[in-house]
Amino acid sequence: MYAIIDIETTGGQFNKEGITEIAIYKFDGVEIVDQFISLINPEIPIQPFVVKLTGINNAMLRQAPKFFEVAKRIIEITEGCIIVAHNAPFDYRVLKLEFDRLGYPFNRPTLCTVELSKILLPDAQAYSLGKLVRSLGIPIADRHRASGDALATLKLFKLLLDKDTDKQILKQQIKNELYKGISPKLFDILEKIPSSVGIFYIHNDKGNIIFIGKSNNIRKKLNQIFTADSKIAKRIQKEVYTVTFEETGNELFAQLKEREELLHNKPVLNTVQRKSPYLWAVYQEKLENGYETLKINKTNGRKKAIQSFKNQKNALQFINELYRENEIVEEVQNALTSGENVNYPTEMHNKLFDSLIESNQLKYNNLIIVMKGRNLNEKSAILIENGLFKGYCFFDLNYQILNLQVLNKILIPLIYTKDVLNTIKHYLYTKKDYKIISF
Template structure:
């Protein structure tokens, strides 16, 4: 659990400042579960430059609660949380300072989105909150007010969680829970798991990932694992300390992310996937009579396939659908398959056939695939550039998507392999829940 915080202060001499406004969003990694926003009477004057920056003046704070009146609420909402802030050393110092004045020892682990951004967003031109979130297409309202800045920090933090492939942020959270002696039972774990589509990570008490899975209903899948009688399921039931998850909003990103996470994290209880799932491929061949055609064979990584599939039935359907795009090619290919006489010149057929294949390949050269997001306020995108899979991202509905360059700053890259591209092509061929933008 995280407490995303932003604090506005009076300014002035170091360790003499007072809080003028505080905003805290309690965040479980997926959504806000509680929040606290309040002006605070610091009982000392606000520096003029701060008034100009924030718009908060002394008159506004005369009737505001003093810090000791909101302290209990702050303790309650941050209980069991890691403090997250943009420039966390500052916000945490100010918070501790106020509690020290009350004689209360306030001590929490912290995460700084400035430092995290420098690691996970190394190409950013600036790391101030305003410039950084604007460059990432994250909407920000009420700049230099606690609620607006805390919300922008939360949205930035969500993006950083997505980009943290090594899961260092989540591991830190689990270590914090272990330190506090929190050890949920299997039933308690399931209570906090959503019934949506996504990836789940089963951790042991060291925070290490021991199993990764994908499901259209994460809770249902975990329930099956927690009640199964197989050897691996029993080990999971014995070793699980907690489960984290990432909602993906759609099946395509779930498929891509599961594969990447398995390759990157190599969980000890996941069976090693040595073979490709795409066992059958469609290849372009020239017959003895000179006509070009398509044939289905077992996949051979040494040859260039037109497209690969999980079964022969899908491969055959692909060929039939492709031929239907050109009447002459379809007629010739039907004649070839039934050994009938062909009355169309080989050269002309092969030119049309080649154009058909080239057109099919061009479909996947430079595209942005727009899919559902994790909630009603966002969409997701999968980007293929120059025929190579570049990655995926989630973006706010208020953010205009124009081309791959616009998305590049928020893109979450994955390792490119033929299987990744095969997964995308197979999804596009078999599903209809997407929109394609060519660039």
């Protein structure tokens, strides 16, 4: 659990500042579950440059509550949370300072989105909140007011969680829970898991990831694991300390993310790193009579496939649908299959055939695949550029994906494997829950 915080202060001498406004958004990694926003009477004057920067003046704060009047609410909303702030050392120092004045020992673990951004967004031009979020296409309102800056920090933090392939943020959260001595039972774990599509990570009592899985219903899948009698399931039931998860919004992201996470984290209980499910492939071949055709064979990594499939039925369906796009090619191929005489010149057919294959391949050259996001206000996108998979992202505004410069900044890369494009192509071929933008 995280408490995303932003504080505005009076300015002035170090360790003499007072808080003028505070915003706290309690965030469970998926959505905001609680919030507290308030002006605060610091009982000392605000520096003129701060008034100009924030728009908060002394007159506005005369009727505002003093810090001791809101202290209990701040303690309650941040209890059990990691405090997250942009330049966390400053916000946390000022907050502790206020509690020290009350004689209360306020201690919380912290994460700084400035430091996280330097690690996870190394190519950013600047790391100030305003410049950073604008470069990522993240909307920010009420700049230099606590609520606006905290919301922008929250959206930035969500992006950083997505880009944190090493799961350092999640591991820190679990270590924090361990420090407090929390040890949830299996039933308690399930109570916190959503019945939505996504990836789940099973951690041991050291915070390490020991098993990764995906499902269209994460809770149902975990319930099956927690009640199964297999050797792996029994070990999971014995060693599990807690479970974290990532909602992906759609099945395709879950498939891509699971494969990448298995390769990256190598969890000990995923003992067999799953082999490619694409056992069959369609290859272009030239027959003895000189005609080009398509054949279905077992996948061969040394040969370039037109497209790969999980079963022969889908592969045959793909071939038939492709042939139907050109009447002459379809007629010739039907004749070749039935053993009838072909009454069409080989060279002319082959030109049409090659053009048909090229046209099919160009479909996947430069495109953005837009899909459902993790909630009603969000969408997701996959970018394929020059025939190569570049990554995926979640976005709120169409501007973020229609502007390729911004899109590339918010993209979350995956470890590229030969199965990435196979997975995407297979999904596009078998599903209809997406929109294609070609560029």
